[in-house]
Amino acid sequence: MLTQLLRCLTLCLMLVLLMLPAQAAEDGYQVLDELANQAEAATEAGRFAQAEGFWTQILERFPDNAAAWSNRGNARVSQGKLNEALDDYSQAVELAPNVPDPYLNRGTAWEGLSEWDKAIADYDRVLELNPNDAAGYNNRGSAKAGRGDWQQALADYRKATELAPGFAFARANYALALYQTEQPLLAEREWRNLARRYPNFADVRAALAASLWVKGRRGEAESYWVGAVGLDPRYKDLDWVSQTRRWPPTLVSALQRFLELE
Structure with missing residues (x-):
C-alpha cells in the first residue's frame, strides 16, 4: 500500500471538553496529550500494536474524538487489520463529516482490500472538501491504477505534482504511470x-535499473540497482513490488527480466 498516504489528525481540534469544569478540562487535556505523545512515539518506532493500545485508551476516555478514531485506524492499517481500520475511519467520518482526513485514510483501507471504487468515492469526497489536496489526488490516482485505469491515474498524479511540486512520492507515481502509458x-x-534530488529514494533507483536494463544499458542499470537494494532489499521480491508497492505491469515485467538475467 505504498502508493498512497495516511494522515494523522490533530487531537485538540476534535476534543470536546468545553462544558466541563475548568480543572476537569485541564486534566482531560493533560491525559490526552500524554497518551497521544506515547502513541506518536510508538508509531515512529514502528510499534503499531502499542500505538493502537494508546489510541484505544484515549477513546475509552473520549469516545467522541474523531481524530483518535482516525489515528487508531492508521495504527490498524499499519498492522494489516483493514476491516477493523474501516470501522474506526467510518466512526471518525460520522463524528466529523466535513473533515477530509478520515475519508483519505479510509480510502487507503479500501485500497488494501482491492475495493477500488469505494476508495475512489472516499477520495472524491476529500477533493470535494479540499480541491487542492495533493494527497487526495495522489491516492485517487493509486486507486484508479489499481483498477487498471492508468490514463486517469496519470492525470491525478500530474495534478498532485502541480499542487505540491515537492511531493516526491506523487512524482514517483507519476513516472510509473508515464511508463505504463508508453512514455518511457x-x-x-x-x-x-x-534520484538526483533524493539520492536515498530506493523506488526511483529500482525503477531506473529495470527500465534501463530492457534498453540494453546494463552497466548503468546495475549501478542504480546496487543503490536501490542497498537501501531497500524488498525490490528483489517481485510479489512485493507488484502487490504492495503496486508498480505497473510493464515495469514489473522489466524488473523480472532484470532479475532473471542479473
Whole structure:
C-alpha cells in the first residue's frame, strides 16, 4: 500500500471538553496529550500494536474524538487489520463529516482490500472538501491504477505534482504511470531528477535499473540497482513490488527480466 498516504489528525481540534469544569478540562487535556505523545512515539518506532493500545485508551476516555478514531485506524492499517481500520475511519467520518482526513485514510483501507471504487468515492469526497489536496489526488490516482485505469491515474498524479511540486512520492507515481502509458523517456527523466534530488529514494533507483536494463544499458542499470537494494532489499521480491508497492505491469515485467538475467 505504498502508493498512497495516511494522515494523522490533530487531537485538540476534535476534543470536546468545553462544558466541563475548568480543572476537569485541564486534566482531560493533560491525559490526552500524554497518551497521544506515547502513541506518536510508538508509531515512529514502528510499534503499531502499542500505538493502537494508546489510541484505544484515549477513546475509552473520549469516545467522541474523531481524530483518535482516525489515528487508531492508521495504527490498524499499519498492522494489516483493514476491516477493523474501516470501522474506526467510518466512526471518525460520522463524528466529523466535513473533515477530509478520515475519508483519505479510509480510502487507503479500501485500497488494501482491492475495493477500488469505494476508495475512489472516499477520495472524491476529500477533493470535494479540499480541491487542492495533493494527497487526495495522489491516492485517487493509486486507486484508479489499481483498477487498471492508468490514463486517469496519470492525470491525478500530474495534478498532485502541480499542487505540491515537492511531493516526491506523487512524482514517483507519476513516472510509473508515464511508463505504463508508453512514455518511457518522460518517465526516465522524472526518475533521474528524483534520484538526483533524493539520492536515498530506493523506488526511483529500482525503477531506473529495470527500465534501463530492457534498453540494453546494463552497466548503468546495475549501478542504480546496487543503490536501490542497498537501501531497500524488498525490490528483489517481485510479489512485493507488484502487490504492495503496486508498480505497473510493464515495469514489473522489466524488473523480472532484470532479475532473471542479473
